[in-house]
Amino acid sequence: DRWRVDARNPRNFTHCRHCDSAFEMVLKRAPTRDADELRERRRRFVRRTISNFALSALSLQVGLCFLAMLLRAIDQREILVVLFKLPQVEGTPPAGEGTFRNAVLHHKSTYYLAALLALLFFLGLGAVFGLCR
Numbered sequence: 001d002r003w004r005v006d007a008r009n010p011r012n013f014t015h016c017r018h019c020d021s022a023f024e025m026v027l028k029r030a031p032t033r034d035a036d037e038l039r040e041r042r043r044r045f046v047r048r049t050i051s052n053f054a055l056s057a058l059s060l061q062v063g064l065c066f067l068a069m070l071l072r073a074i075d076q077r078e079i080l081v082v083l084f085k086l087p088q089v090e091g092t093p094p095a096g097e098g099t100f101r102n103a104v105l106h107h108k109s110t111y112y113l114a115a116l117l118a119l120l121f122f123l124g125l126g127a128v129f130g131l132c133r
Helices: 002-006 035-074 079-084 100-106 108-131
Strands: none
Touching: 035 100, 035 108, 079 108, 100 108
8 A cells, every 4th residue: 555655646545557447445343333332432542542643752851861871971081061161050160070870860961961862863864764765
C-alpha cells in the first residue's frame, strides 16, 4: 500500500489507478447500534489517546533527564555551564568545582538544554540521512 501514499493522485485511496474502479470498503468491526455505544467508543478512543500522549510525554522527559545526566557525567569540568551562561542559583560553586550532586541541584537547566539540543541535532541528522538516501 506504499504506492497509494507516494502517489500524487488523491483518488488512489478510493479507486484503482489502473482501471479506475471504486474499491469496496468493508467495515471490519461490528456496526455501532445506538448513541450509548457510540459515546462509549468515543470515550475509549479519547482515554487511549490521552494515555498514549501522557506516556509518550513522560518517556520523553525521563529520556531527556537521563541524557542530561549522561552529558553532565561526560562534562566533568562543567564547560557547558560556562558556554550557555544560564542564570544560576546564588551561592553555587564556580563552574568546574562542583560535584555531580551539585550539578543536579544547581545546573539542571543547563544540562537539560544541552540534552534537548543534542536530541534535536540527532533527530535532524537522522532526518537528513533518511530523506537523502
